[in-house]
Amino acid sequence: MLPSPREAAILDILINGELYGRQIRDEYEKRTRTKLSLGSLYVTLNRMETDGLIESRMGETTTIRVDNRRKYFNITGLGERVLHSFQIHLVNAMGGRLRCVT
Amino acid sequence: MRNLVVKILMTLLPTSFFTYRLQRRKTPYDRLQDLFDFLHKFQVKVDYENLSEKQMSEDIEFERLIDSSGIQDSLKSLDKDRTPDEILKNESEIIEMYLGIKTKEIAEDLQKRAELYVHKNVPLRNLKARPDSKKWLISLSFWVPRKYREGITGDILEDCDDLRKLGKNEWRIRTHVLWHFSLAVIMLWPEAIGSALASIFEKIFSIKK
Numbered sequence: 001m002l003p004s005p006r007e008a009a010i011l012d013i014l015i016n017g018e019l020y021g022r023q024i025r026d027e028y029e030k031r032t033r034t035k036l037s038l039g040s041l042y043v044t045l046n047r048m049e050t051d052g053l054i055e056s057r058m059g060e061t062t063t064i065r066v067d068n069r070r071k072y073f074n075i076t077g078l079g080e081r082v083l084h085s086f087q088i089h090l091v092n093a094m095g096g097r098l099r100c101v102t
Numbered sequence: 103m104r105n106l107v108v109k110i111l112m113t114l115l116p117t118s119f120f121t122y123r124l125q126r127r128k129t130p131y132d133r134l135q136d137l138f139d140f141l142h143k144f145q146v147k148v149d150y151e152n153l154s155e156k157q158m159s160e161d162i163e164f165e166r167l168i169d170s171s172g173i174q175d176s177l178k179s180l181d182k183d184r185t186p187d188e189i190l191k192n193e194s195e196i197i198e199m200y201l202g203i204k205t206k207e208i209a210e211d212l213q214k215r216a217e218l219y220v221h222k223n224v225p226l227r228n229l230k231a232r233p234d235s236k237k238w239l240i241s242l243s244f245w246v247p248r249k250y251r252e253g254i255t256g257d258i259l260e261d262c263d264d265l266r267k268l269g270k271n272e273w274r275i276r277t278h279v280l281w282h283f284s285l286a287v288i289m290l291w292p293e294a295i296g297s298a299l300a301s302i303f304e305k306i307f308s309i310k311k
Contacts, residue, residue: 020257046250064259064260
């Protein structure tokens with residue numbers, strides 16, 4: 001099972017620790033230099049959660065959020081394995097040229 | 103079967119749709135704005151300099167804030183024939199409502215507005231639109247499927263706060279709110295309906311087993 005490029009990017013973001021929706025979006029936009037709406041992000045996150053790649057928990061609320069709690073996402077063991085296989089697949093597809101870049 | 107129908111309805115229809123009118127009631131922010139309008143009408147000049155230097159503690163009371171800011175004294179000077187209590191009673195019930203507000207959030211909002219008023223000379227009337235984005239957002243949030251509502255609404259509220267800190271005007275913030283909500287509604291409803299149908303089918307098949 002290989003994730004889509006967007007899913008892979010999100011998995012790579014979450015590998016450093018749990019984040020909530022807005023933080024994931026900001027990091028995604030910073031890394032890929034493309035805009036991502038919150039709607040499409042949450043759809044993707046929900047799909048990934050259904051597939052077992054990530055897990056979520058409801059966090060704390062702040063005065064700014066007015067009783068709307070943050071939803072934190074964390075990568076699962078399956079998610080890590082899928083990300084690893086995606087990276088190997090990508091390196092193989094590029095014929096080892098990725099190493100030259102780095 | 104009846105439970106199933108109820109579950110479908112509960113999934114598809116956001117419950118807050120029915121409480122929409124209740125949400126349109128005056129919020130503390132609206133009442134605060136009314137207070138400012140009231141003060142503005144009487145051209146009350148309030149010295150907020152000392153107020154901005156104060157540390158806002160968790161248990162701060164709005165009443166104490168009003169007292170320390172000198173609003174009551176200013177009200178006293180408006181009409182020498184009447185006591186502040188009489189003014190409060192006769193002029194507007196709103197003032198009485200204000201004196202009952204005891205939240206840190208309101209106090210912080212007051213402080214921010216006061217700073218803008220004092221330092222940047224932003225007329226209080228122009229600040230009327232300030233809390234509207236939040237009001238819009240809370241009214242609009244019932245269009246988002248319940249499953250995602252907390253996350254999306256909270257994230258957009260944080261976005262609004264960041265934009266405000268960057269000094270964007272209220273129309274820019276409203277555009278941001280509308281754009282993101284429109285996208286969220288377009289994206290999330292098909293997904294929510296799909297997953298609801300999937301869970302219904304799953305339930306039907308599990309019953310047959």
